[in-house]
Amino acid sequence: MRGNMSRTLNLLAACVAVGFLNSCAVVAVGAVGAAAATGAAVxxxxxxxGALVDDNSIQSKLSGKYGNSDNFPDSNIYVDVFNKSVLLTGQVKDDAQKQFAENIARGYPGVIKIYDYxxxxxxxxxxxxxxDSMITTQLKTQLLTASGVPSNSIKVVTTETVIYMMGMVTPAEAESAANVAAKVGGASKVVTLFDYKSNK
Structure with missing residues (x-):
């Protein structure tokens, strides 16, 4: 329990330290509760x-479902949502739990896409x-000053040293953001899950 609380506080600090867009949902299975920090400005x-409210609601409700230790013992599931697309990262006990977790997200009202990692x-x-927390903070900081990258439009998640990026960007902005992420120390892989808009 003490370890779960320490991780929660570390992630909350990472989210607040670079406060742009990101909503970090922390699901510590088996703990008394889960914590979420939202640093978004409309x-x-x-x-x-309205879309921001919907995303935060989906994220909060799904986090609660995955935080049920009776359904997901020995698992550690994180939920992030952007534009009603749900990203699932973390660890589960077996393939049955993995499928169950995906089915819960897929069946939740309003969800349009599932990224099951x-x-x-x-x-x-x-x-x-x-x-993971340090990698996320490092990338967020670098995106703030990167040329051609709208940092307020990008959500960053790191799990097991793999960086996941979500957001609404142009193809050129996505490429620039991916190039920045690829240079972050300690990261093993970069996965981009962007919604694309036209280049201006």
Whole structure:
């Protein structure tokens, strides 16, 4: 329980330290509760106010479902949502849990797309989670000053040293963001899950 709380506080600090767009949902299965931090401003987020509310609601409700230790024992599931697309990362006990988790998201009202990157393995260690938090913070900081990258339009998630990026960008902006992410120390892979808009 103490370890789960420490991880929650670390991730909350990472989200607040670079406060743009990102809603970090932390699901510590088996703990008393889960924590979520939202650092989004409608004025800079490309989503409408209504879409932002919908995304936060979906994320919160799904986090609660995955936080049920009776349904997901020995698992560690994270949920992130952008434009009603759901990203699932973390670790599950077996293939049956992985499919169950995906089915829950797929059947949730309003969800239009599922990105299932859950791994069947033991939950990651505290050291691994701390590394993920540092990678996320490093990338967020670099995106703030990167040329041609609308940092307010990009959500960054890191799990097991793999960087996932979601958001609404042009193809050129996506390429620039991916190039920045590829140079982040400690990251093993970059996965882009963007919604694309036309180049201006």
């Amino acid at each position: 004025g800079t987020d490309p989503r409408s106010g 859950l791994n069947v393995r033991l939950p990651s260690s505290m050291g691994s989670r701390s590394t």
